[in-house]
Amino acid sequence: xxxxxxxxIKESLNNNVRSDGRKLEDYxxxxxxxxxxxxxxxxxxxxxxxxxxxxxxxxxxGKPYPDTANQGMFMVNGExxxxxxxxxxxxxxxxxxxxxxxxxxxxxRESKTxxxxxxCIEEGEAAWMLSVDIYPTNADGNLFDAGVIAAxxxxxxxxxxxxxxxxxxxxxxxxxxxxxxxxxxxxxVTIAKVGDKLLIDPTFEEESIxxxxxNIATIDNGxxxxxxxxxxxxxxxxxxxxxxxxxxSKGKELRKLINKY
Amino acid sequence: MxxxxxxxxxxxxxxxxxxxxxxxxxxxxxxxxxxxxxxxxxxTMGETVAIAGVYGPKEVLPKHQTxxxxxxxxxxxxxxxxxxxxxxxxxxxxxxxxISKVMIDALEAAVITEKYxxxxxxxxxxxxxxxxxxxxxxxxxxxxxxxxxxxEMRDLVCAVAAGKADDTVLLDLFxxxxxxxxxxxxxxxxxxxxxxxxxxxxxxxxxxxxxESMKLVMxxxxxxxxxxxxxxxxxxxxxK
Amino acid sequence: MNKMVKKLHVKDNDIVVPGQLLAxxxxxxxxxxxxxxxxSITSTVVGxxxxxxxxxxxxxxxxxxxxxxxxxxxxxVVSMNNYGWTLDIGVPVKCELDLREGSQSFIExxxxxxxxxxxxxxFVEIIGNRNGTFKVSxxxxxxxxxxxxxxxxxxxxxxxxxxxxxxSMINTLKDESGCNVVIGQNGYVYVHCDNTExxxxxxxxxxxxxxxxxxxxxxxxxxxxLGGKK
Numbered sequence: 001x002x003x004x005x006x007x008x009i010k011e012s013l014n015n016n017v018r019s020d021g022r023k024l025e026d027y028x029x030x031x032x033x034x035x036x037x038x039x040x041x042x043x044x045x046x047x048x049x050x051x052x053x054x055x056x057x058x059x060x061x062g063k064p065y066p067d068t069a070n071q072g073m074f075m076v077n078g079e080x081x082x083x084x085x086x087x088x089x090x091x092x093x094x095x096x097x098x099x100x101x102x103x104x105x106x107x108x109r110e111s112k113t114x115x116x117x118x119x120c121i122e123e124g125e126a127a128w129m130l131s132v133d134i135y136p137t138n139a140d141g142n143l144f145d146a147g148v149i150a151a152x153x154x155x156x157x158x159x160x161x162x163x164x165x166x167x168x169x170x171x172x173x174x175x176x177x178x179x180x181x182x183x184x185x186x187x188x189v190t191i192a193k194v195g196d197k198l199l200i201d202p203t204f205e206e207e208s209i210x211x212x213x214x215n216i217a218t219i220d221n222g223x224x225x226x227x228x229x230x231x232x233x234x235x236x237x238x239x240x241x242x243x244x245x246x247x248x249s250k251g252k253e254l255r256k257l258i259n260k261y
Numbered sequence: 262m263x264x265x266x267x268x269x270x271x272x273x274x275x276x277x278x279x280x281x282x283x284x285x286x287x288x289x290x291x292x293x294x295x296x297x298x299x300x301x302x303x304x305t306m307g308e309t310v311a312i313a314g315v316y317g318p319k320e321v322l323p324k325h326q327t328x329x330x331x332x333x334x335x336x337x338x339x340x341x342x343x344x345x346x347x348x349x350x351x352x353x354x355x356x357x358x359x360i361s362k363v364m365i366d367a368l369e370a371a372v373i374t375e376k377y378x379x380x381x382x383x384x385x386x387x388x389x390x391x392x393x394x395x396x397x398x399x400x401x402x403x404x405x406x407x408x409x410x411x412x413e414m415r416d417l418v419c420a421v422a423a424g425k426a427d428d429t430v431l432l433d434l435f436x437x438x439x440x441x442x443x444x445x446x447x448x449x450x451x452x453x454x455x456x457x458x459x460x461x462x463x464x465x466x467x468x469x470x471x472x473e474s475m476k477l478v479m480x481x482x483x484x485x486x487x488x489x490x491x492x493x494x495x496x497x498x499x500x501k
Numbered sequence: 502m503n504k505m506v507k508k509l510h511v512k513d514n515d516i517v518v519p520g521q522l523l524a525x526x527x528x529x530x531x532x533x534x535x536x537x538x539x540x541s542i543t544s545t546v547v548g549x550x551x552x553x554x555x556x557x558x559x560x561x562x563x564x565x566x567x568x569x570x571x572x573x574x575x576x577x578v579v580s581m582n583n584y585g586w587t588l589d590i591g592v593p594v595k596c597e598l599d600l601r602e603g604s605q606s607f608i609e610x611x612x613x614x615x616x617x618x619x620x621x622x623x624f625v626e627i628i629g630n631r632n633g634t635f636k637v638s639x640x641x642x643x644x645x646x647x648x649x650x651x652x653x654x655x656x657x658x659x660x661x662x663x664x665x666x667x668x669s670m671i672n673t674l675k676d677e678s679g680c681n682v683v684i685g686q687n688g689y690v691y692v693h694c695d696n697t698e699x700x701x702x703x704x705x706x707x708x709x710x711x712x713x714x715x716x717x718x719x720x721x722x723x724x725x726x727l728g729g730k731k
Contacts, residue, residue: 409563410563411561411564415536417520453521453543454520489518
């Protein structure tokens with residue numbers, strides 16, 4: 001585990017410089033690859049600086065929930081796997097793992113980018129279950145934003161397998177050409193509060209000294225679709241407003257990049 | 262094991278992916294892929310992809326598990342949910358726990374544990390894509406990650422399975438062969454020392470077929486070692 | 502085996518891996534991370550060969566810092582009691598700075614935090630190991646509390662290159678940036694400067710050293726890099 005000089009990091013933030021030399025509103029370099037896992041129905045790898053996250057989509061067929069008989073099912077599972085960071089422990093999912101899963105789930109679900117009716121095969125009888133699993137390979141901060149990009153692009157990359165209604169079986173070896181049409185591109189921007197500074201896309205080191213965290217997801221028209229505050233330190237209304245502004249403008253930039261894949 | 266395939270798996274000594282009976286799948290290896298880890302590696306055998314991250318030597322927790330004269334080796338093997346045909350449930354299963362256990366035995370034989378008394382060396386292995394031979398790919402990745410972490414070892418550990426399909430003894434089965442295989446024999450060896458550190462087997466092999474299988478494995482171990490060696494040396498060259 | 506077998510399989514600067522056969526015959530002597538196994542000498546790590554006469558030496562390439570007596574290291578004070586301070590030195594070992602090793606002068610227990618307080622960075626020397634706990638000292642004038650500065654984590658194997666031949670590299674770093682640079686053998690470079698911008702220039706320079714294994718002309722490159730931005 002490396003030593004962190006909290007004092008210096010905070011001091012240089014007062015000069016608007018971060019310990020990796022970035023400005024407060026700078027995002028790290030993003031690298032994206034899709035279709036990297038042959039066994040998955042769809043997959044993507046996203047790198048934010050040193051952070052690396054893999055997302056994979058698996059389709060299965062199940063009975064729709066009675067209250068949404070004409071819709072498919074959707075589930076996001078994320079894990080802070082101990083392979084990716086010395087501070088993560090093996091064992092049952094930690095509250096942080098579950099928070100990651102649920103925040104990514106919310107950003108995608110609430111953006112309505114997936115029309116769940118498209119996942120229905122036969123009303124009340126059979127529908128696709130869309131499972132997205134997110135695994136960090138190297139966790140150096142901001143798994144939320146990387147997780148949303150990876151999950152979204154894995155869905156975009158996914159193709160349905162062949163489904164035989166007669167037998168009720170999914171033939172995973174036969175891929176169709178059809179995928180899930182995305183209605184828009186939700187983008188999450190995570191902002192860390194350190195002192196009175198707001199910084200975008202925190203590294204693991206910055207996460208370890210931040211007082212609060214804001215995850216803000218926006219959709220194509222600039223509206224907000226999901227938010228989450230983490231950390232025990234309160235934020236002011238002013239800070240929250242500024243964070244939303246930051247997230248909206250940065251989200252716009254990121255969306256352009258994501259749309260290329 | 263499962264029944265017979267509708268189509269033959271071996272025709273005139275050639276397998277359906279074009280390999281000969283004694284031929285390994287294409288292998289790739291890379292080290293240092295997880296900057297947060299003390300050592301890491303990716304190892305692929307055909308479409309099977311394993312990544313490994315080593316943390317340690319570090320403090321043993323809980324403390325009572327400490328071994329005063331040597332390091333404690335821990336292995337956590339897991340298959341990612343999207344790595345298999347049907348999504349597999351995340352979290353440890355009886356299968357993954359057993360594989361982790363035999364991996365400890367396979368790797369501990371190589372690590373000079375007495376150099377690191379009262380510490381723990383944790384090895385995390387994930388299968389990103391499974392196409393048969395995941396435990397052997399996992400061992401190859403873990404062995405590389407240990408060397409990448411600078412942990413002293415007697416030898417690298419090289420693993421591959423031999424097996425039987427269509428009544429033919431084959432090296433390094435891939436999924437279609439594994440699905441209809443008649444026997445599976447995963448083996449790990451320290452190739453410079455000619456010592457075997459992992460043996461598992463299920464299915465049906467005559468003693469002649471067994472000898473044949475072992476010959477295939479032992480003859481190919483050095484080939485795996487060379488791939489591992491190039492990955493370990495390559496890192497240095499890349500830096501130049 | 503033929504007792505007369507005597508063969509050297511590697512030459513200087515070869516990169517070897519665990520298990521690799523380096524030499525055969527009892528007349529060769531293993532050194533560094535090489536071991537003898539019967540008649541053979543093999544490597545236990547990924548390393549570089551350095552042969553001298555009959556001594557076959559393997560110098561490791563991937564090495565995690567292992568504390569040893571005499572090392573000059575950087576630590577952070579994590580706790581304090583009447584007997585001294587406990588330090589985090591970035592590796593999972595216990596490290597203590599006893600009260601009497603804190604300074605050349607006598608330290609009153611009530612005034613301990615005037616010397617070192619929890620959270621302070623300190624530059625100290627390892628003076629020994631007692632029952633697995635590493636003992637350090639700050640008695641020598643060289644050692645001291647480091648005022649708030651940037652702490653850069655590097656591979657401990659890189660430290661000799663950051664110091665350079667007769668300190669050529671570290672002097673270049675200091676002179677060209679105007680920063681105070683302290684190097685801990687435990688893999689930390691401390692950089693302090695009134696001008697924060699210069700601190701990050703030094704960080705960039707260290708990245709350059711990290712990515713250039715060939716040392717020829719590196720000092721000049723670093724000089725240019727730091728000087729060019731002045």
